[in-house]
Amino acid sequence: MEYRRFKGLDKDISVIGFGVWTVASDWWGVADEEKRRKLLIKAVDSGINFFDTADVYGDGYGEEILKKVFGPNLKNFVIATKVGYNFYDYKRDGHREHPQDFSEKYVRRALENSLKRLGLDCIDLYQIHNPKKNHITDELVELLERLKEEGKIRAYGGALGPDIGWVEEGKMLMEKGVLNIQIIYSILEQEPANTFFEIGKKFDARFIVRVPHASGLLDGTADANTVFDSRDHRSFRKSDWMKRAYSVVQKLKLTQKISGMTLGQIAIAFCLTEPSVTTVLPNFTDESQISEWVQVAGKKIGNREILEEIKKAYYEDLHPYITMRSS
Numbered sequence: 001m002e003y004r005r006f007k008g009l010d011k012d013i014s015v016i017g018f019g020v021w022t023v024a025s026d027w028w029g030v031a032d033e034e035k036r037r038k039l040l041i042k043a044v045d046s047g048i049n050f051f052d053t054a055d056v057y058g059d060g061y062g063e064e065i066l067k068k069v070f071g072p073n074l075k076n077f078v079i080a081t082k083v084g085y086n087f088y089d090y091k092r093d094g095h096r097e098h099p100q101d102f103s104e105k106y107v108r109r110a111l112e113n114s115l116k117r118l119g120l121d122c123i124d125l126y127q128i129h130n131p132k133k134n135h136i137t138d139e140l141v142e143l144l145e146r147l148k149e150e151g152k153i154r155a156y157g158g159a160l161g162p163d164i165g166w167v168e169e170g171k172m173l174m175e176k177g178v179l180n181i182q183i184i185y186s187i188l189e190q191e192p193a194n195t196f197f198e199i200g201k202k203f204d205a206r207f208i209v210r211v212p213h214a215s216g217l218l219d220g221t222a223d224a225n226t227v228f229d230s231r232d233h234r235s236f237r238k239s240d241w242m243k244r245a246y247s248v249v250q251k252l253k254l255t256q257k258i259s260g261m262t263l264g265q266i267a268i269a270f271c272l273t274e275p276s277v278t279t280v281l282p283n284f285t286d287e288s289q290i291s292e293w294v295q296v297a298g299k300k301i302g303n304r305e306i307l308e309e310i311k312k313a314y315y316e317d318l319h320p321y322i323t324m325r326s327s
Contacts, residue, residue: 001047019281020053024062054082063117080125165325219264
């Protein structure tokens, strides 16, 4: 396993991380409890030491499961969680977002509950979850600094979403010193990530990448004709985008140009080629995926011509048809 660092956290982070979403929710992941446990154990046995969850995943279960599986050994890993969605006082309507609350009263309440569910005294990386522009204030950053001083958290960051966009939000976070940013990035979704990487150079920011396989198009589990169940979080993918994106995969023929790696491995290597990416969070739903994808740790796509082909295909064939979300 290769390890990198976050800003402000003196711990080594495995470049392949585990997004706990897939073992805490039935929106896109694993429902069987024993299979969930085995996936988490397999990840650790494979060298993964970074687990990214959120208090809202499974209404707290995304944190509880880590304590349930690892117990007191959880403190030996690097744990990131998130705050901002008030699922305590409001029920979710389908896939709609919960109301957000970044007030000091709510953040402190949520943090104490997260610590309890995880069985930890301190959280390694505490991320504000999908903040909008009006949430990103000096007061919120000052609160995060106080939580560090109080020993409740070691470092903080921001997770942008829930989907593609949020350029102004990412820029605001970095300008206010929030320099660990979670984003969507893949061969098929290069913006706004490339914009963030460029802005991040000024601040020496670090990035967590999620959805590196573009909802299955880059690991062989989906194609142009895939239709996701309405309960699956990926059902927001439009048919037109799936067809366009899959045509790019076929056009690039990456497994023919890059030897020794599967398409799923190439997708992760592409993300790790960016030096400011600390870790990548594939969606693990099977132990064989863990075995396959951890093998790409330490690898990058070194051929500049291939990287340029990937960039050209995205900007010509996909980017013009993407709408970036913003608040």
